[in-house]
Each structure stands twice: as C-alpha cells, then as structure tokens.
Amino acid sequence: MNKWQQRIKPWLVNHLALPSDTMLELPRITVIGHLHVYIENHKGLVVYTEKELTLKTNHGHIKIQGHTFVIKMMLPEEILLEGTIQHISLIES
C-alpha cells in the first residue's frame, strides 16, 4: 500500500499539476533577503545555535548558516528564523 502511494504521488504531481510540497511532504523554504527564513513541513529541530540551524525533513536535513539567529516562532511544522543568513544547504541522507 505504502509503496503504491510512493509511486502514485510523483505521477499525480506531474500529470495533475498539484503542488509538490504538499503531495510529497517536502519542505517549503521561503527566504526574505538575508533576514528571514520560513520553513514549512519540517520534521523537527536537530541543531540550533547562534550560527546554525539544522532541521530534519522527510528526505534528509536542511542546514542554514549565518549569525545572530533567533527563532522568532516555532510551531509543530513551521519555523521562522531571523538573523543574518549566509548559507542554506539541503543535505540528502
């Protein structure tokens, strides 16, 4: 059943033009300049320091680097990071 779901979802995204983030449960990252990063659909916080934020996602991790990080808001699936953002990297596992 689960396998079947895994296969049908990309097909739905491609053929029915459904948004990929909701269908595939991928994180959606919104970056506002170097000031804010808004991440939806994450699966939990792994590392958080003044200079780094690592979040777990379905397919790996998101690593954001910079300085003077403050988490403005943290909700079960959303996070809003404020600070000076320098790098955003997606790490596949």
Add this chain to the structure above:
Amino acid sequence: MRQIQGTFFTGYVTISVAGAYPERFFNKLVAHGISVWNMKKESATVCSGNIRLRDISKMRQLRRRSHYKITFTAQKGFPVRFRRFKSNTPFVLSLCVSLLLIVVLSNLVWKVEITNVPKELEEKIYAQLDHYGVHEGAWALSLDEPSIIQRKLIEDIPELLWIGVHKKGTTYFLEGVEKIVVEEEAPPGPRNLVARKSGVIEKVYVSKGLPKVRVNDYVEKGDILVSGELGPEEREDDENDDTDKPKTRVAADGEIIAKTWYETTVTIPLDYINDQLTGDKTTQYSLSIGSLTLPIWGFKQPDYEMSYEEVHNHDIYVLKWKLPIEFNKTVVSETERQQATRTKQEAIKKGIAQAQKELQLKIGPQAEIISKKILHESTEHGKVKLILYLTVEEDISEIEPLTQGD
C-alpha cells in the same frame, strides 16, 4: 505568526532551559503542540524562549522525564500584570477607597435650590424639606422620589399652588408657584357715599344704595351722593310713621363721576440750559480697598471740558465671603451745555403740558382732563407765569360710615 498573536492578553513567560542540547527540549515542546517564539541560544547549554501561560503545566510534565533545568526569566501579559497589580495592596486599597468615595459623594445631596418663590416661603420650604430629610449633605438614596416630595410639599405647605421637584445629579431643583391667598374682605359696614369735593355730576353708577343726586346736579364737598339707608322717604311732618318702620342700612357702593375744576400756576423760564451727552466716553477700571483706589485700566484722563461720571461698584466674592476689595467701573461721558431761548408761545405750550402732567399725577390715572384754559399770563424777569384753569372728570365719591344710633 497567527499562533502568537494576542499572547499579551493571555499572558506568556520566558523560560530559560539549561542542559545539553537545550534546543531539543523546545523541539519536544513543539512536537507536543506548544508554540514557542523568540527562541534564542544564549550559550551552548542555555536556550531561552517564550511559551504561553496556559502551556506551563504541560511543559512541566514534559520536563519531568528529562535532565533539563528550567528557570522562568520573565512574565509578561495582561494576566501577569493583573496578578501583580492585585498583590500591590496599597494601590488596590486606595483605588477601592476612591471608588467608594465617588459613589458616596455622588449619592449625597449637595445643593437644594428653590426658585421663583418669595424669601419667606423659601424658608418655609427649606424647613419642610429639612423635615423630610432633604438637606445639603443628606444621603440621597434614603430620600423619597422627587414626585413624592413634590406631592408632600404641596400638601404640607398651603401657600404653595404648585411646586416642581427635579433631581439633577446631586442637586435638587425646586420651582414653586405661590398661591396668592386672597383674604375675604370683611363685609363693609353700612355707609354713605359723600362728595370728596364740589363739582357737577356727569355720570352716576350705583351698585348698592339709594342715589341722592342726579346728572347735572351741583354738589358741594360733603354732600351725600349715595345713601346707605334704605326705606321710606323721610317726611318732616310725619314723625310717627318714620319711627315705626325701621330703615335698612346697607353699604353704599358706586361711582359718581363729576366735573371738577383745578387752578394751577406754572412758571417757565424763557432762557434755559440743557446738558447733553455727546456720545464720547471712556471707561476706567479700578480696584478699591477701603478708601484706597487703585486704577487698573484707563489711566489717561479724558480731555473733556465737561463730563458726567457714572460709577459702578462690584463686590468681589470668594465662594460666599465678601472680600474687602471692590471693583469699580467708571464711565466718563463727555457732556455739552446748550443754552437756548424759547419764544413766549413755546413757553406757554410747555407750561400747559407741564401743568397737565403734574395734575394727572396728583389726581390719578382714572381721572381725565377734558379742557384747559389760560386765566392769566404775565412775563417778568425772563419767566412766563401762567395761571391755568383745568376741567377734570373724576370719581368724587368718598366713603362715610353710618354710625348706629346717631
């Protein structure tokens, strides 16, 4: 952001989590549905963030199964402020006392105002109101309704025709109408009407009594006009009959209009002086303390040749006490003297008018001057002297009581 809006009203706390990987504790909180905001990593082992007041107990439960140490660093929001405010006893106490004071003071009667009635009735109303408990400083809640006070007042004070009682805030306004108690006149005793002065009768109106005169009769002063004795005509020759039939005595009443005459003398100067205001004036203000006068406005003395001063004094009051200071307003008006000469004709005309006016004042407004005649005129020392003869129609009746038994 929607999640953390309105947190000021529900209240929130800032917690500081100490231990290895403190952010993971926050992660755990979030996973259990607790919103966290303004999260900050203070150091490698300390992380702080805000959570809602209502999430504290949930957070405590989650902490029990962990090694983290939690300290509350700040409390904010309305419930927190309210709690803090409640613990400030003197402030709460003073607020309560002041509220109580406002309530108490606004329920006192501060003023009772009575308008439209004479002073002595006002005193009576005040006394009566005092009796009901309505006076300055009374507790308004324990008093009757204005309509009831109104009814009671009208019942208790017979001199009042009507009184309106209104309560406006802390003031009672009373507006009364005095009943004019007309005392029934004592029925007049038997009387005659006699002539006050000599004249020729013009009109006779008798409402009671036996008229003794007719129109065009000439009467002397003291003649009986209307007799109060009713009964058969007196007959000199028949004395026995007369004594047998008792006469009815009534109070004669009526109006006898007669033509009377007056002679008056007036003197009118031919040259006269007339002072007139030119319309030019200045106003000066000053304060006077005892006999000392202190000008405060209008220092310049006007250069009028002749002037007329009008001084208005105003007392200065502080609340109800009169201060020994008086505020004076002086209006200096310029006057002009006119010297004029009259012709003889003008002087006579003026003289007649003056004489008529004087006579009218003397004999009253009911009397009517019907004709005037110059008996004599002479001019001497620049003055015209007139002797006037005036004919007047007036009521000449006068009351003369009839005394019993001669």
